[in-house]
Amino acid sequence: MADDGLFPRRLGIDTYQEPVAYLRQDSPVCRAEGFNAQSRVRVSCGGRSVIATLNTIRSDLLAPTEAGLSEAAWRLLRPAPDERLCFSHPRPVESMSDVRGKLYGRPLEEAAARRIIRDIHEGRYADIELAAYVTACAGSRLDLAEITALTRAMVDAGDRLDWGRPRVMDKHCVGGLPGNRTTPIVVPIVASAGLLMPKTSSRAITSPAGTADTMATLAPVDLDTRGMRRVVEQEGGCIVWGGSVSLSPVDDTIIRVERALDLDSEGQLVASILSKKVAAGSTHVLVDMPVGPTAKVRNPEMAQRLEHHLVATGEAMGLAVRVHTSDGVQAVGRGIGPALEARDILAVLQNREDAPGDLRERALVLAGEILELGGVAAPGEGLAQAGESLASGRAWDKFRAICEAQGGLREPPVARHRHTVVAMHHGTVAHMNTRSIAKLAKLAGAPADPAAGLVLAVRLGDRVEPGAPLFTVHAESRGSLEYALDFLANHPECLSVEEDLI
Amino acid sequence: MADDGLFPRRLGIDTYQEPVAYLRQDSPVCRAEGFNAQSRVRVSCGGRSVIATLNTIRSDLLAPTEAGLSEAAWRLLRPAPDERLCFSHPRPVESMSDVRGKLYGRPLEEAAARRIIRDIHEGRYADIELAAYVTACAGSRLDLAEITALTRAMVDAGDRLDWGRPRVMDKHCVGGLPGNRTTPIVVPIVASAGLLMPKTSSRAITSPAGTADTMATLAPVDLDTRGMRRVVEQEGGCIVWGGSVSLSPVDDTIIRVERALDLDSEGQLVASILSKKVAAGSTHVLVDMPVGPTAKVRNPEMAQRLEHHLVATGEAMGLAVRVHTSDGVQAVGRGIGPALEARDILAVLQNREDAPGDLRERALVLAGEILELGGVAAPGEGLAQAGESLASGRAWDKFRAICEAQGGLREPPVARHRHTVVAMHHGTVAHMNTRSIAKLAKLAGAPADPAAGLVLAVRLGDRVEPGAPLFTVHAESRGSLEYALDFLANHPECLSVEEDLI
Known part of the structure; x- marks a missing residue:
């Protein structure tokens, strides 16, 4: 039955970048292929295919003749109405042995870097495998030769522009x-x-x-x-x-997981920056x-x-x-x-x-x-x-x-709601936590609401009087504005005024 | 609106051990809290709560007043019919900084091991964070002091039996x-x-x-x-x-991710084994x-x-x-x-x-x-x-x-379908790939079908004649049997007979 394929169903589930496929647990294909929840599966449709993580369905969310796709999987496969989905085991991610090699102390050679980047590019790595790769390269684990190998592999995974000029x-x-x-x-x-x-x-x-x-x-x-x-x-x-x-396309994938883990890899950072530039x-x-x-x-x-x-x-x-x-x-x-x-x-x-x-x-x-x-x-x-x-x-x-x-210069939009935060006492603007300030602007709605964010009225070292404006929060909706102000109430470190001692 | 809570909906989606929550992308709580697909969220219900990964819904899978739970999340929260789900930001997983510390070269001290194991036990680690932890400890990265610290932390995370006897x-x-x-x-x-x-x-x-x-x-x-x-x-x-x-309960969680990555950590292995024994x-x-x-x-x-x-x-x-x-x-x-x-x-x-x-x-x-x-x-x-x-x-x-x-001795069940594989030529049973043999037994249905698997008729070094049985595959359904035999056709390394040269 698996050979005839299943009707594609767009479930409208957004799993961000990781493609997820949904199969009824009692479906013949799950049984025949030995698929379980979290199995990695290859989903094919027309001539296209994608490697996805499987979630199994124990309810009537799917009809027995259907298979579901997350938004990311749907975008990659784009099934036509008359097309059917076929499921199979993906070939093993062989470059994971290169990642393990690096972990066990083997230097990352150019061929290994190429295999890893190619597999990431083809979407073969599950998020946990990306996490293992990123962790294996974290901190100062990559030397110059490894960084160069990685940069080259990342460039070669995508397009490369040529401007025909000696200086770009x-x-x-x-x-x-x-x-x-x-x-x-x-x-x-x-x-x-x-x-x-x-x-x-x-x-x-x-x-x-x-x-x-x-x-x-x-x-x-x-x-x-x-x-x-x-x-x-x-x-x-x-x-x-x-x-x-499409310049150094794996970069975004790698950065997404690094950010989620708040892990810095100096070598990966250098390869990320330079591969985009070379490309x-x-x-x-x-x-x-x-x-x-x-x-x-x-x-x-x-x-x-x-x-x-x-x-x-x-x-x-x-x-x-x-x-x-x-x-x-x-x-x-x-x-x-x-x-x-x-x-x-x-x-x-x-x-x-x-x-x-x-x-x-x-x-x-x-x-x-x-x-x-x-x-x-x-x-x-x-x-x-x-x-x-x-x-x-x-x-x-x-x-x-x-x-x-x-395509034409235009006027930046203006936010509907504003709230100005003022100094409570005499003093000097002493500290600014740039991460908290960024968070505040995001809670106000930026960047999804392009007019949202904040406008600083002071800089470090400025002397302020009580009532003097420190900054103004801009938001498109009252809800976002209040949400930002709630955050501010608990995070005075955004901008702090030290009282004068005299 | 988020304060009133959302109606819990069991979607029947099995995501294995990782709890997943589903919220409409246009829901006030997503907007107010700044949640996106793959955000980590705290879902509360009655006095219980769980940290889950968020998938957002861009379809009518959920009504505006509903929030969905995966099977794992549902099991952990067990919402009563009259209870509502509330969503909030989980506190940051602070022990991830201990994982990063280990990665950047700091030894894993007892306090750090305790923080990590406690957070894993409380379900605070997303799968990618577990992958980073497992990777940070991979190979021979843990020394004796670290292994002991980890073992102790793993024991303390669960129950501990006491038999009141000097030798157990x-x-x-x-x-x-x-x-x-x-x-x-x-x-x-x-x-x-x-x-x-x-x-x-x-x-x-x-x-x-x-x-x-x-x-x-x-x-x-x-x-x-x-x-x-x-x-x-x-x-x-x-x-x-x-x-x-509940003995050393985090062990299963850690092992699941290690297996998915096919990563061995000698130190983690020792801690896994001994923590269960001490507990x-x-x-x-x-x-x-x-x-x-x-x-x-x-x-x-x-x-x-x-x-x-x-x-x-x-x-x-x-x-x-x-x-x-x-x-x-x-x-x-x-x-x-x-x-x-x-x-x-x-x-x-x-x-x-x-x-x-x-x-x-x-x-x-x-x-x-x-x-x-x-x-x-x-x-x-x-x-x-x-x-x-x-x-x-x-x-x-x-x-x-x-x-x-x-509870009573019983007779093991017997499989309905069998297929015996025979030697094609004179020779000696020369190699057995124990991993492929295990795979074969699994494809035949083991362990979910308890009667399924295979029975070996020979051992390494045995001399065989053409037609002599090598092993018999047992299966509960014809489909499973055929699936196992298909695998065998492509994996002759399961058991190989070397032809006599004389």
Whole structure:
């Protein structure tokens, strides 16, 4: 009976990225194949197939002739109405023996890295297997040769862009600092100086905004490779979402599990960053690395080790990497959340007086380094040249041209509900927990509600009077606003004012 | 709205041991709490609560007022008809930082081991977190102090039996060898010699039969602690299923993930074995360790390391441990599968001429060692004394008495369908892959169909003629039989006959 296949049923169950299939426990296929709950199964349909985790059904949720699919499995299989689902045992995940080898002390060689990345790419790894892989590489377990092998394997798993130019500039920020949205300022400065900067950015996974989320409030970002190429050829740069271009595609899968486990692997981090850059066809990369107690890179020692790995692995991959460490003790700019960050960006690009100075300064420093790295500014002169591009309006013109080429510049949305938090006493703004601040903006609705988030009215070291505004929470619904304020009541560490002792 | 709670709905979805909760994606609680697919959530009901993984529903599977539970979540929460489910964020799994510490090179100290084991026991670890923990301890990553800390933490997580006797004997077999079912022979020999041997055994997880599965075809094994105590006080021994007694309860959880990953952790293995023994109130333990290329312990070096860890950790826990290594190159006895193994056991206990000699020999050697370890046989005389117990019928009498005390001796069931595989040519039985043989027995239906499995007609080294029976597959349904034979067609390594060269 299994040969005839089962009717596909979209159950509407969202299991995030892990494909799940549902079979009645009393179905002939479960019995014949010896499938149990949590078995890994291969589900085929037409010429397509997917490896899924099985959940068995002990109720009438499914008819005896049906098999269910989770949303992720449905997306991957896309069964047509007349198609049937067939189930079989997947071949064993042979590269798990490479993972075990690494665990038992064998170095991860290039062939092993390729096998692992290929199996992850083909969706053969269950989440627990991904967790084992990520754990096997955690901390400082990968040496330079292993990181390079992994980077190469990750690049080869996806597409690779070629711009036919000797210098293709790129930047990357390690570990988000809320509001540190420099890319939309840096790209037009660099592009208007005649360098190529085809920038792909990500959407937020755990943060209140990714660069793609912020940029999406200003212009369309969902361009495919052809669309992206057209914009870059016309304007010398773009700021698009990397999700519709398949660059180092296993990266997202690996990062998802690392985040869920809150596990850092320095080697995997380097491979993740550089594989995306190599695949994007970049030749010169500036890495922005904020260092601070609540940032991803917590201290100078870790920063130094990471810099060494990034530069050396880059070299092995034919990529010039420069690392810029910066202060990561507080959020950057005023807005946190897609639209609120977009407003800061516009203020900087338009040379407005109320533009946040720290965001402007950070963007100029990074742009200046890229201008030097790209050879269009002499050493030590990049910063001034970047400043001139901004002051003259050239950067703003280029930004508008890029937005138009991507589909049209637009006005960021505005939130319906606001609540301003004020100081209760005289004092000095003493601490900011950037993780809690990010959480607060997320609870207010960012990034799903693009107008949601918060706007800081103060910076560390500012002196405040009782009643002075500290920050304003923006939300699209009263519920989200209240939820954020509830969190705040229990998390005073978001922003703390130390009372004056005098 | 979340405060009023949602109507519990049993969806009948079996996700094995991981509790899963289902909420409509558009439900106020998802929005208010910021829950997404794969979020970890705390589900409360009456005074009970469980940590579950969330799947969100994008269909009408659930009404807006309902929340769904998987079978595992339903079992743990047991909602009454008038009760409602409330959802909240679980407190962070703080012991994951101990797992990360171990990964980053910090030794696992006793307090950390306790925190980890407590969180696993309370169901706070998602499967990927369990995978990370298991991976962090994989291979030889745990030293003696860490193994002892872990063993102690695992014991303390569950109940602990006390028999009020200075010597309580126990045995354990490391890594199954198909058909190696010595316990039901050893226990009556030891008990009839006046020693206490309250044996708890497990059901099969990945093998065609566990001792509890085999024993269940001969007598009831589902006794609770009180019932077990009554049998032991009356007969000096028992052979019951350990599942209804809560001894080192996290062990099953950890083993499930280790098996799914096919990861061995020597330290975790030692802690798993010894924690169950200490919790069972045992004082003297004999460990049977079959060594062979397709067994769990693959070579003498690994056997030696394990023996050292077992003995030294046992010492730290106040447990006398003796290790007996044995040959693990082929299956033991003739039958593989619950009822078929039970028949071998009966043949040995009844001193029947057709009793498999290897099973008899193995059981006697182990029983003899336990008699010496327990001080009722002089060194070197245990084997003879065990043989005498068997030959005289004392062991058989004791076995019957134990079965009666457990609820009554019964006849093992017989399978409806059989297929005998014969030799195709003259030759010698040269190789047996014990893992493939186990797989074959499982595909035939064991252990769910207790009569299913296979009966070997030959042993390694036997010379066979064309047409001579090699083994017979037993199955309850034609479908299972054919499924096993299909597997066999593609896996000739199960049992291979080398052609004579003369």
